[in-house]
Amino acid sequence: MKVVVIGAGNVATHLAKALYAANVQVTQVWSHHNENAKTLAAELNAKAIANLSEIDLAADICLVAIKDDAIVEIANQLKDFKGLIAHTSGAVNLNVFECQFENYGVFYPLQTFSKSKEVDFKVIPLCLEANNKSSLDKLKELASKLSRNIVEINSEKRKILHLAAVFACNFTNHLYELADEILKANQLDFDILRPLIAETAEKVQTAFPLDVQTGPAIRNDEQTLIKHQQLLLKQPQLLDIYKTLSDSIKKTK
């Protein structure tokens, strides 16, 4: 199975390396930034191509792992490709490919990727969708080389999943960041929060978050809620977030 990777960002890099580690042949890498393509290709014994017209038309699968907004434009440039094309986005519909391709799909790894951090692909849910059975089977074959956690999901539900992931991951990381800001402004080190952050995530690996909610809002501890808001009086944005989320917690009871 020969795979071409379009993109050299976080998702493309982690995915391409995981494929390489699983003995899947990645033959070419293209990126909007040719230098990034070269860097990634070098790690895969692949070829960095500078123009999409150089794409290997005989490759089995073309994985498009780029910014959502750019997928349509890149797809238009790839329309001579006769293999199976799949994007890796949580938010983009399968039918983005329907006008240009016969065999197309989605290969969405539900995970947060940063270049600096290795991830264990074996547990990552790989969310698959395709326009026909043979394409879906091909994506499943590829996915099974990387993960034990394969999920068939249509575009509508994938968008919901992506939205939920924004709450559970992107917003969560931002709350870590706000906590760090609060600490830094008071000469306290983020290190002191790390065990708490780890435990908060670990708890919900077996429990449901509703059953393990703690803190002043769920306890209706009004004195503490007021004290916290007083500490944030000079940071209206943090105060707004504090109020919004505390009110939301109170409503879950």
Place this chain on the structure above:
Amino acid sequence: MKVVVIGAGNVATHLAKALYAANVQVTQVWSHHNENAKTLAAELNAKAIANLSEIDLAADICLVAIKDDAIVEIANQLKDFKGLIAHTSGAVNLNVFECQFENYGVFYPLQTFSKSKEVDFKVIPLCLEANNKSSLDKLKELASKLSRNIVEINSEKRKILHLAAVFACNFTNHLYELADEILKANQLDFDILRPLIAETAEKVQTAFPLDVQTGPAIRNDEQTLIKHQQLLLKQPQLLDIYKTLSDSIKKTK
């Protein structure tokens, strides 16, 4: 060292059990709900007392692990106690004890406790404060039996820390809960998000959250931000949280 535990909620239970496991003698447990005191005391070979007047005046340390709002009232009832009294709250000032006691302190474990889940006390930051050196030394001695992570911190900074912990833990868990709500409403299982949640927390164990932020807001992916907001049109509270946090992420760049 003889310890009396006031409270039988999540913090009291985990702390008392950890003390027992560390061979610290917990002699008595009191709770507003006597049945809870009995249950906890039975696990510690301790005595459940129904009235605070029965407290062992010869105990070395009295740990007050109850709701913040109730600490003053309980302290007033304990004023004959001559040992070292300490509360376990992040948000209550040390001086809550100054009118009734000679030796007092704070023993604040920076962690989220749920009865259903065991925790490893060894890594939990135990944040200590006392009104004199001998009391601080006594708290340090107790803390060192439980954890490798002992932090001396005054009341002002402890309140800041507690506030930061609300962002990093309580609000974070609530975002998990909102994600679960979004999934449930669309017949999707929370299980699919668990690896993402684990990785999001694991990433910041070595990195700073600002350096590993991902998602549509940090990428300025306006198409996806708009699509997500359209999915939330019928849930104004979730929409409000989505907008508030996305705007806040955009401002961190």
